[in-house]
Amino acid sequence: MNYLDKSQLPSLADRLNHAMSERNFSQEALATAAGCTQASIQKLSSGKSQKSRFLSAIARSLQVDVDWLELGVVPSPQPTSNNVYKLRPKDGTPFILGDLSPWDDSTPMDDDEVALPLYKEVEIASGLGKSSVQIDEGKKVRFSSYTLRKAGIDPTNAACATNTGNSNHPLILDRATLGIDKGMTKIIDGQIYALDHDGLLRIKFLYRIPGGLRLRSFNREEYADEDYSFEEAMEQRIQIIGRVFWWSTLNPLNSALLK
Template sequence: MKKNTSGPRFKALLEAANITTTGFAEFLDTAPQNVHNWYTRGVPAHCMEEVARKLSVSSDWLKTGEGSKDAQHLRLLDESGNTFDAQTIRGVYTVIEPVDVELPLYKEAVTTPGSNKTHVIEDPKQSIRLPRSHLDSLEINHADAICAFMSGNSMGEKIEDGSTLAIDRGLTQIIDGEIYAIEHDGMLRIKYLHRLPGNSLRLRSHNRAEYPDEIFRAAQIEEQNIRVLGWVFWWSTLNKRRPAVPFL
């Protein structure tokens, strides 16, 4: 059986948290002298789990100094589902496993002030949060995910103008009929893509009545700097109007 050498570690934890022996004793409903004695004698076996839990450390580490100091079981869920590491005595709560993932927002912007030429770049002032579960369920690397806004009605009734899009940059291989974000000579476009013979590419809009198919040969793809940014795996659509409530 491993020796209980918890005294110095227990004392250091209280000092680091600026907790007096009297204050900790009140929290445990015991005498201050008992707590003070633990500095030299060590935390009693029958109190070890409770003391470790209240100080958010592993009871094994507190007792022997071996293993991980962190107490993995001391993780609490809040109402939104975020996972917290809780130090009960100090009232310190740190999010260690957030439910949401913060994704960078990309947009089309002019290359230089006054220029008509654009490119697709990250907007450092904005980001979008998505549930981590959305990405994990599709096996998307969080670092590969970005967001953008839909501009125009070419994908109307499927993805409305102004919708927020999430894009997986890890999937740029074209799967026929899937929706992709592309950069077309500096312009951000959202289209169904289809591969055609001769390394040609068809861009298709959902709103085909107003936006006929576009076909680009391999040479045109290179000339017009068409590149696939990634697969569109999520989008939001806000209703255009709030319905009127009758009989009020």
């Protein structure tokens, strides 16, 4: 992300439009990612509005610093004597960024770490090509229990899964690891959920509609909305596993380019 200062991008609208262009986001796509309406994005991007309670969510969706987006303050890492960089957010809490520390399954866990189970699609032994969403007993993903608690996630309700396909590209890439809060199955419009859809593991934005629910992909150009009545959802065995609270992915050189 190219952070231009206030002399080059003097207004919130200028910075928002710049970040949207850099990330190749349309107003509609950004609204979906941030959980707000397209009208909210339009007001901000046109300069009609200078404030929004969704600014933090918009900044996260665009992967930009919220202070830069709102105030035009360019984030500047300050090196310390041991070459560790500290970035100080709005509340003054320092984030310490150091060297990457690789680990594998044989590395002992720290006292504050928890190993979260990993969900995957498992083919049922019937031989009919049916699958079931089950925990992979051989795989775990490590998290800091402090990080989970600070995010309001009970570690005993947390699990992980792997995203497959490009239905949520470029927000969530293929093979991204997802963090799931199984304690949150209530539908909050515009939030991302992991679903068990008759044995298929699906990652979708959920919305309540009269008499049912709507499944939405971030990549709406290729994947249309899916509307189900509550009766249809039961017939198709659509079950909410939990809300997706985190995702991470590697971006290899041979990955698909944004167009």
